[in-house]
Amino acid sequence: MTKLFTPFSIKGVTLKNRVGMSPMCTYSAYEEDGKVTSWHKVHYGARALGQVALVMLEATAVSTQGRISPQDLGIWSDEQIPGLSELVDVIHANGSIAGIQIGHAGRKADLKEPIIAPSPIPFNDNFQVPQEMTIKQIEETIQRFKDGVQRAKKAGFDIIELHGAHGYLISEFLSPITNKRNDEYGGSKEKRFLFLEKIVKEVKDIWSGPLFIRLSIEEYQDDGNHPEDMLYYVKKLKEQGVDFIDCSSGAITPVPPPTFPGYQVRFSDFIKNNGDIPTSTVGLITSPVQAEEILNNNRADIVFLGRELLRNPNWPIYAAKELKADIQIPHQYQRGWL
Numbered sequence: 148m149t150k151l152f153t154p155f156s157i158k159g160v161t162l163k164n165r166v167g168m169s170p171m172c173t174y175s176a177y178e179e180d181g182k183v184t185s186w187h188k189v190h191y192g193a194r195a196l197g198q199v200a201l202v203m204l205e206a207t208a209v210s211t212q213g214r215i216s217p218q219d220l221g222i223w224s225d226e227q228i229p230g231l232s233e234l235v236d237v238i239h240a241n242g243s244i245a246g247i248q249i250g251h252a253g254r255k256a257d258l259k260e261p262i263i264a265p266s267p268i269p270f271n272d273n274f275q276v277p278q279e280m281t282i283k284q285i286e287e288t289i290q291r292f293k294d295g296v297q298r299a300k301k302a303g304f305d306i307i308e309l310h311g312a313h314g315y316l317i318s319e320f321l322s323p324i325t326n327k328r329n330d331e332y333g334g335s336k337e338k339r340f341l342f343l344e345k346i347v348k349e350v351k352d353i354w355s356g357p358l359f360i361r362l363s364i365e366e367y368q369d370d371g372n373h374p375e376d377m378l379y380y381v382k383k384l385k386e387q388g389v390d391f392i393d394c395s396s397g398a399i400t401p402v403p404p405p406t407f408p409g410y411q412v413r414f415s416d417f418i419k420n421n422g423d424i425p426t427s428t429v430g431l432i433t434s435p436v437q438a439e440e441i442l443n444n445n446r447a448d449i450v451f452l453g454r455e456l457l458r459n460p461n462w463p464i465y466a467a468k469e470l471k472a473d474i475q476i477p478h479q480y481q482r483g484w485l
């Protein structure tokens with residue numbers, strides 16, 4: 148029996164296998180209204196048909212100012228709920244669990260409108276200098292995360308993931324590189340946590356399903372957060388009732404992470420085994436044997452695939468064949484796999 152094709156259950160939601168689609172922006176809300184298009188339905192539906200157990204939508208913005216690009220998906224308006232709901236139906240109808248990553252781009256918003264961040268430090272010369280958020284803007288943004296989660300719930304998502312990684316707004320508050328505030332939201336590790344702590348508190352009031360958070364476990368700079376620092380946050384998040392940590396790394400600054408097959412597995416391993424919380428890993432995982440190694444050595448509970456699933460939406464079916472796992476192939480495609 149392969150571990151990759153055993154189910155994984157969390158808070159009453161069961162994934163039929165351990166393959167997840169990593170959230171990936173597709174910049175395909177062409178009308179710049181943040182709404183789901185037919186393209187999204189085909190794109191995510193194809194991965195569900197390909198037997199990816201958890202289809203996690205791309206970073207979906209809680210406000211127009213929180214978009215990475217004008218073509219991002221959005222969850223800032225009730226008008227966006229019907230399209231998201233139809234997308235959930237497509238994913239469910241094809242046998243997969245639907246997750247959504249909810250986020251705010253902070254200083255990494257590539258927009259014409261003014262952008263905001265904990266401190267007025269630009270990401271690089273190509274980005275605007277962000278406005279330092281006022282307390283009022285911080286409070287409004289916490290409310291926007293709550294409203295976004297409420298809409299995701301109405302749309303029928305099974306799993307909600309807060310985007311706390313890659314130098315977007317939440318991770319900008321967590322990181323000493325990007326958060327130079329002198330008020331209650333900056334300074335010590337505990338104060339840098341307050342923004343995320345308040346978001347989670349508000350979200351937990353209205354969402355009792357599985358709550359995931361994606362975090363950059365290593366920031367690859369001496370003055371940034373490292374796994375021990377992130378473990379401190381993870382323990383606090385666990386106390387607050389966060390269920391799962393989606394472990395990624397980097398992108399706080401333009402410094403590229405050193406990449407190699409499985410380059411982030413050590414982070415999910417560290418957080419899972421020291422934080423006593425389920426985790427996922429991601430990053431240059433392309434072979435079924437690699438995924439088996441990670442799961443069997445207890446280094447993660449789910450394996451997320453990013454670019455490999457852009458190349459091959461049917462990766463889980465190929466993996467099942469290679470690992471000799473007996474899986475249900477959609478009946479319309481069975482003759483293709485004889």
Ligand SMILES: Cc1cc2nc3c(=O)[nH]c(=O)nc-3n(C[C@H](O)[C@H](O)[C@H](O)COP(=O)(O)O)c2cc1C
Nearest residue numbers: 169170171172205206429430431432452453454455
């Ligand atoms: C086109 C593209 C878009 C991405 N968008 C997101 C995103 O919306 N949210 C996120 O957390 N990570 C995003 N990522 C990072 C991926 O989720 C993943 O962590 C990364 O690509 C490493 O995994 P891989 O080697 O399997 O691709 C994106 C990556 C790519 C290639």
